[in-house]
Amino acid sequence: xxLSDVPTLPRGVRLHHDxxxxxxxxxxxxxxxxxxxxxxxxxxxVDGTRTFGDITTALAEKYNAPAEQxxxxxxxxxxxxxxxxxxxxxx
Amino acid sequence: xxxxRPIALLAELTHRxxxxxxxxxxxxxxTRAEQxxxxxxxxxxxxxxxDLGVLQLHLSGGEPAARRDLTExxxxxxxxxxxxNLITSGIGLTQKRLIELDAAGLDxxxxxxxxxxxELADDIGGYAGGFKRKMEVAAWIGEIGFPLTLNVxxxxxxxxxxxxxxxxxxxxxxxxxxxxxxxxxxxxxxNRDALMPTKAQAQEAIKxxxxxRHALKGKLVIDFVPADYHDQLPKRCMGGWGTxxxxxxxxxxxxxxxxxxxxxxxxxxxxxxxxxxxIWFEGAAFNAYRGDHWMNDTCKSCDRxxxxxxxxxxxxxxxxxxxxxxxxxxxxxxxxxxxxxQAQAHAAMGEDVPLNYRQAPGKADQAAE
Numbered sequence: 001x002x003l004s005d006v007p008t009l010p011r012g013v014r015l016h017h018d019x020x021x022x023x024x025x026x027x028x029x030x031x032x033x034x035x036x037x038x039x040x041x042x043x044x045x046v047d048g049t050r051t052f053g054d055i056t057t058a059l060a061e062k063y064n065a066p067a068e069q070x071x072x073x074x075x076x077x078x079x080x081x082x083x084x085x086x087x088x089x090x091x
Numbered sequence: 092x093x094x095x096r097p098i099a100l101l102a103e104l105t106h107r108x109x110x111x112x113x114x115x116x117x118x119x120x121x122t123r124a125e126q127x128x129x130x131x132x133x134x135x136x137x138x139x140x141x142d143l144g145v146l147q148l149h150l151s152g153g154e155p156a157a158r159r160d161l162t163e164x165x166x167x168x169x170x171x172x173x174x175x176n177l178i179t180s181g182i183g184l185t186q187k188r189l190i191e192l193d194a195a196g197l198d199x200x201x202x203x204x205x206x207x208x209x210e211l212a213d214d215i216g217g218y219a220g221g222f223k224r225k226m227e228v229a230a231w232i233g234e235i236g237f238p239l240t241l242n243v244x245x246x247x248x249x250x251x252x253x254x255x256x257x258x259x260x261x262x263x264x265x266x267x268x269x270x271x272x273x274x275x276x277x278x279x280x281x282n283r284d285a286l287m288p289t290k291a292q293a294q295e296a297i298k299x300x301x302x303x304r305h306a307l308k309g310k311l312v313i314d315f316v317p318a319d320y321h322d323q324l325p326k327r328c329m330g331g332w333g334t335x336x337x338x339x340x341x342x343x344x345x346x347x348x349x350x351x352x353x354x355x356x357x358x359x360x361x362x363x364x365x366x367x368x369x370i371w372f373e374g375a376a377f378n379a380y381r382g383d384h385w386m387n388d389t390c391k392s393c394d395r396x397x398x399x400x401x402x403x404x405x406x407x408x409x410x411x412x413x414x415x416x417x418x419x420x421x422x423x424x425x426x427x428x429x430x431x432x433q434a435q436a437h438a439a440m441g442e443d444v445p446l447n448y449r450q451a452p453g454k455a456d457q458a459a460e
Contacts, residue, residue, distance in 0.1 A: 012238030020144040
């Protein structure tokens with residue numbers, strides 16, 4: 001994942017609050033992925049316009065954590081979603 | 092212990108279908124149109140399902156497009172907060188209807204492919220012109236922008252078409268393809284001589300899929316159900332009986348899996364009489380095969396019992412006559428060798444075995460069979 005990449009959730013993939021289990025899930029074709037607070041925090045920043053660099057800088061400030069660490073964790077998470085076609089990335 | 096809540100609901104809206112695939116997963120005794128749940132009842136059930144914890148709704152059949160109220164049902168499902176997926180052959184969908192489904196909030200479409208050429212697809216589906224029509228529907232799906240999965244059921248006659256199916260999926264812009272080897276329940280049982288894959292085909296399919304998954308990573312997701320009759324370990328059927336998903340038949344009967352009605356001792360509740368949560372948590376059919384209380388010693392003492400739960404109950408029923416038996420696909424089953432040999436005998440029947448097509452549901456004015 002490059003800093004200039006723009007991640008976006010494609011049509012048919014959406015964040016959803018599971019009110020019965022009180023958890024955030026990512027709903028996608030044939031899948032419902034329960035998100036931990038980190039995954040939820042990352043995906044809430046994904047809006048289809050901001051770059052990976054913007055998103056991780058914002059998360060680093062918000063959680064007062066080293067940007068390097070945030071970038072590494074976020075890149076792993078987002079790349080895994082991309083491989084499952086739950087995330088599109090524009091270069 | 093209270094069972095977990097379900098994630099997925101398969102709503103079989105109707106058993107009516109223009110196709111007559113010889114491996115149809117509907118029961119042999121098909122529900123007639125006038126026995127189907129009406130729009131309001133389905134809408135209530137979708138709402139009860141969401142309250143129970145269901146996140147994903149699969150609208151299936153038969154052919155769900157045979158329901159004139161399909162758009163209303165999709166709107167009701169989205170209104171209940173469900174992720175809504177349409178599983179269709181495409182026949183009965185027009186461009187206008189697809190635009191209406193889009194406006195109603197349909198999330199995703201799964202389009203079935205009976206073969207990758209018109210000749211084979213129309214022969215298997217028993218519907219002339221079906222393939223051509225399906226490709227028109229696929230183009231409209233692409234124009235509207237619905238996320239698309241192609242579903243392909245594989246058997247001896249079309250297993251050689253996997254590479255072509257992968258090409259078509261990419262041409263149509265599908266994100267996923269489900270390649271599932273036919274499960275021998277219901278109508279397919281009568282077609283084992285025509286459809287049983289050979290062991291060589293089953294092994295070749297695994298090779299092709301493994302290679303394609305690597306080559307198409309990030310482009311096309313491949314979900315694959317291999318042929319288990321030639322295997323040593325049973326499948327993790329339904330992700331565990333009564334733990335993850337449920338089916339509702341067109342007349343409102345609630346089933347732990349689509350083939351559960353083949354198990355004679357089970358009785359099924361209907362959404363006409365009881366709330367869905369009561370049926371899920373307390374229904375006799377759902378509790379029949381939860382946990383390990385029902386297991387024989389072979390399964391109960393097995394270190395894989397929480398991995399595959401003794402395999403498929405309906406397959407145990409179909410092949411051994413005992414729904415509590417170890418799935419005969421398992422090497423530990425006393426029936427394992429016999430079933431394997433029988434599968435090989437079915438697979439060796441060659442190319443000329445005629446297909447026994449699924450028949451249409453009866454009409455009200457016909458005498459009940």
